[in-house]
Amino acid sequence: MVRCSNNLVAILNIVTLLLSIPIIAGGVWLSRQANTECERFLDKPVVAFGVFILLVSLAGIIGSCCRVTWLLWVYLFVMFVLILLLIAFTIFAFVVTNKGAGEAVSERGYKEYRLGDYSNWLQKRVESNKNWNRIRSCLQDSEICQKLLDDGSTTPAQDFYKKHLSSLESGCCKPSDDCAFEYVSPTNWTRNATLPPTNPDCDAWSNDKNVLCYNCQSCKAGLLDNIKKQWRKVAVINIIFLVFLIIVYSVGCCAFRNNRNDNSYKRYP
Structure with a gap:
């Protein structure tokens, strides 16, 4: 039996x-x-x-x-x-x-993300150029910024600032707030010549839809925040x-x- x-x-x-x-x-x-x-x-x-x-x-x-x-x-x-x-x-x-969390910004519906806020082990994974080149390619293929691109110039500045953006959208699809860029459209920003940039990400930003802020530290931080939630x-x-x-x-x-x-x-x- x-x-x-x-x-x-x-x-x-x-x-x-x-x-x-x-x-x-x-x-x-x-x-x-x-x-x-x-x-x-x-x-x-x-x-x-x-x-x-x-x-x-x-x-x-x-x-x-x-x-x-x-x-x-x-x-x-x-x-x-x-x-x-x-x-x-x-x-x-x-x-x-x-470790790590987004920083709330006054009068903004989204948060800002800083790479140094996350664990050293995670930082090393994205600071490697070899790793990041592959990750960046994946982010571009996934079209995470497509929703903002589709909005074009139809979204007023005040409405955009109140938007709730995901960590990847905030980190990769727009310049950091402390760059003080002037808003034209969700993916089109003009550098303010009177204010020198205090953040290296400001020089990495491009209005080219294939570049945007994919080379920014904030994009890496946004990815780590997303990984943190998933893990x-x-x-x-x-x-x-x-x-x-x-x-x-x-x-x-x-x-x-x-x-x-x-x-x-x-x-x-």
Whole structure:
């Protein structure tokens, strides 16, 4: 008679096996449909993750249903390593994203972002020219500033200043407020010749829609603020996933013990 823990391990792994199929299919779809290098960047990791889940699920199903003790041991070992890695990543994500936030500006609906406000580890990732050139290309391909470009010159200055802009829009699509540029349109600003710029980003700004402030420190800071928010969400999801994995791991340990007991009984009737 198959014991309850073995059945439960098999059921849970059948569910994860079924989930791995759309993950793999999604990765293959990305590799064929992606139009930019940035979109294709995700296809291989997604496929690899899906195949990993598929193989681990198969090991759990065969090990529990067919009473293959060594395969179930491999399954539990991989699960244990995965739990440790998720715990480490979750702690790391909270530590790295602990610093940094946008600065509220008087009479503005958006915030300003400064690169120095974020953790040193994150700063190093975007200060590398090699890394930033790729990131900048992705930001340009994603057309994050397109909404502001579409507005053209129809948005009055006071209405623009009251707009709620995302961290990327504020950092990459307009000059910093302390540059004191004169507003013409959301992506067209005139330098005030009477006020010398106090921020290096002022010289990096261009009204060219392909340049804008993509080379600014504020753009890098806006990206880090966006990453911070996303990583915090991922960390919370990881905690939920960890609870699920620990439960599955505990049930798997019971199934492993059942397999050993059954094998011992068959060996010594």
